[in-house]
Amino acid sequence: MTTYRAGRKWRPATIGRIAAAVLLLVLAGAVVPTPAAGARAVEGLAACSTDPATPKRRLRAMWVASVANIDWPSKTGLSVSAQQAEFRSWLDLAAQKNMNAVVVQIRPTADSFWPSPYEPWSQWLTGTQGVNPGYDPLAFMVSEAHARNLEFHAWFNPYRIANHDDPTRLAATHPARQNPGWRFAYGGKLYYNPGIPAVRDFIEDAVMDAVTRYDLDGVHLDDYFYPYPVSGQTIPDASTYAQHGAGFGSIHDWRRNNVNLLVKELDQLIHTAKSWVSFGVSPFGIWRNSTTDPLGSRTSGMQSYDAIYADTRLWAKQGWVDYIAPQIYWHIGYSVADYEVLTAWWSAVVKDTDVQLLIGQAAYRAGASGEDPAWQRPGELTDHLYSNRQHPEITGDIFFSAKDVRANRISGVSRLVADHYSRPALIPVHGTSAAPSSPSITSATRVSNGVSLSWQHGGSDSPTSYAIYRVDGTPAMDPCSFADARNLLETTRGTSFTDTTAAATGTYTYYVTALERLQRESAPSTGQVVTGTGPFSVVVDNGDAGFTAGSAWGTSSFSSQRNGADYRFADPVAASDLAWFRADIPSAGSYRVEVWYPANSGYNSSTPFVVATGGGNQIVNVDQRINGGQWRGLGTFALPAGSRNVVGVSRWTSTGGYVIADAVRITKL
Incomplete structure (x- = not known):
């Protein structure tokens, strides 16, 4: 020890x-x-x-998963420079979205992303477990995150050894191979046995090695405790229960206590070593159903208390975690596990405790093929955060996973960012200290x-x-x-x-x-x-924070006449569906308004541009088939002072061809 x-x-x-x-x-x-x-x-x-x-304070983060090369590294065997470039791009994405933290998996399968004296190098770095990648990934990741003022929360999977059940495929020095009594196979995978006290001590030592040696901001456990149930199989720990289960009424109570001890002891160890490091867990979204337990939620899904022996409600009530981030990966109105039912239940659990509530969000489901129709709605994710505003106990969100944040299918993420992440936010206060x-x-x-x-x-x-x-x-x-x-x-x-x-x-x-x-x-x-x-003059591009558009507006970089990296396009319809350019007008007065768009014979011959003047909206129709790739004046307008939507592009036109929204320039005369 x-x-x-x-x-x-x-x-x-x-x-x-x-x-x-x-x-x-x-x-x-x-x-x-x-x-x-x-x-x-x-x-x-x-x-x-x-x-x-x-809001002034919210934790906004995304999970960066390393197991099976889900997010990073994108594949095994990349050069050091390629691995580092990929990771920097994830951090840049988080900063671009006004996030303030990343949760990075550094111990995915009882191996490590740092030179640990306890466990071998992760296979997800080089392709071979135990092979040195040629640098210290954890030191690099923490440094790069802090350079962008992103908190770095180190994500550990406590018990999983391998996604296969062949111990001979582990590195020869792997503790699970050297201590065969510590492990069991279940469901085609290898796990450490949570009921062995030496195993619990070992896991805690492996975690604390990273805590004490690196400038971590948080320690994060995921939802994998005892294995998720596999039909027709029984966890092979009866002999362990016989040896260590005295005083427990059932093997189920004993298993829950084993996990409780790990959580409680890690909480103590982390804060004894470094009082400022946050300790959080991201459990399965349902503790128990109310039909099983009156303290449970009005749901009918799998119960983590019974299925994987995670008594997450107890951890929150006892204050054994600084934050809890249940994975509420279901849509609003889902009959089995309604998002709004569960956020209300978890809010009640942490109310009047010192535990912060974050919500695990399923970015991976938004717009994904084969998902429920609700997840094909561009507004599903943003509606989750609107719903969160009803609960002051909710202090942030974590999105699974980084590649899905980047994919931005059906513009679900960009819409959420426009609605809720338009400004930076400070991390919520935790712990006791002086300002x-x-x-x-x-x-x-x-x-x-x-x-x-x-x-x-x-x-x-x-x-x-x-x-x-x-x-x-x-x-x-x-x-x-x-x-x-x-x-x-x-x-x-x-x-x-x-x-x-x-x-x-x-x-x-x-x-x-x-x-x-x-x-x-x-x-x-x-x-x-x-x-x-x-003289005052401002340019607002469609890629700037001042631009907003609905889900029907596509993005293209086809034309070289574009302003900036890309432009937006949409089919004409008998509805306005305005794409807006917002600007901060310093004082009331006369302003020249100009627009920039790429021209194409297939674009609209009478695109309505709407200018929001002090006396009401004025519409100027523009033929976007010609005169592209330059500033084109709409006229001089009397604009009031203030930060607001000034110029809009409407889809309501009777002529055919795409309507284009690219950039506007507003100049005081």
Whole structure:
């Protein structure tokens, strides 16, 4: 046994919701100079109006699965540079979608993605178990994730040894081969026997080796505990029960206790070694059905309590996990296991505990061939997150898996991102700690591509990351500006940032806050004002965050006349179904509006462009068969100030051919 086992102790109970409220009070109190003003700020903060579409804190993550090369590496035997390039692309995808964490499988089949003294190198790296890949993947992955300020949660499968039942195919040094009494075969696979105390100690040691040696943000267990049932087969652990099951009324209670001990002891070990590391489990979505147990959910599916001996409700009630992320991989209205029934049930389970609730989302089902018709609806995933807003206990989502996030079938993921991930979000607060002191902005200057900011942190504490906020104009500091993410630009582990979204004519006030390992946030820095220069002009491309369109709008890069990487197209119909270009208009006045589109003889001869003016919508019809690949003026319009949809492209036209939405340019006169 390793030395960290000595003196195990329970970690302090977390106070996430209380701490979040305290943070807001500190934020308000720290930014006003007098008690009277401070009181007003606190009162104002309580009345802050927040937008549920731009929450301040959510954990947003995707699973990156390594077993069977599901996500990464895409195949075995890739060169070091190819493996690393692939992984960077997954992180870039997560950052592009405004996610803030990745959950990466580093112990898929009782082997490892780091030089573990306990288990051999994973076969999913080189194709042969035990062969060194030529670098330390875990050190690389953690470093690259943190460079993008993504939390890295290390995903461990506790008991699975192999997806086959032939121990001779394991590396000669594999502990399961050297200790045949530790394993059993079931359903064509090999598993460690959870009922053997030495096995539990060994698994904990293997996990803790990664925890103590690497800068992990989280430890994550999946849903595989005892094997999922196989018809006609019995788990071969009767002799183990006879040896270790004294005091239990049944083998089933004993099996559940074996898993309980693993979860409880890992919780203790992790937080004794590193109090800031989150410990979470992503179980099967159903604990028990209410027809079996009155405490269960109104469902009729497999019960993890009985089938795989995972008493997940107990873990949450006892606080043995920091977060629980049930895999609710069913659609809204599914009779066996309704998504909304289960999110409500799990919300009730964690209510009044310190355990955070994340939802495991089935990105792999959206638009996939052979799935239920409900999963062919482009809005199914986004509707899940709309439903989540009814439950304040839900603090985020994890999507399975990375390749399905990238595939974006039926535009299900892009629609979800547009509806819910339009702004960055901070990680939810966990654990107990003090907020760091405020940073100070040392430089805020206009540069060719935006506004360059630098800051420093003069306190004795050491923040992990920083959040950058931008408020339009030069208003007095208002705590409500920080109550949600509407003004949050970015988070970073560096001390500089360039705001490339800043309009040349815009006047802005910037603030920076500091965050520590448990995600408590400092009061904001003193605001720094950057004034605008030159005439206001903004270009909004269909690939920008300011563009939105329904599922009927396809994406193409066919024409070389396009603006940017691609453009959007749709068939004409007797319905508007507008694709909108949103812009932040700095002040009311006259603006020239221009559009860019690729031209083609097969495109529409009378595409309706809708300009939302101060006096109502005005429509300009454009022949998109000609004059493409350049800016074409729609006219001069009186536009009100504010961030809103300014130019739309309608599908409601009586002429044939695709209507095209590519880019718009708006310039103040």
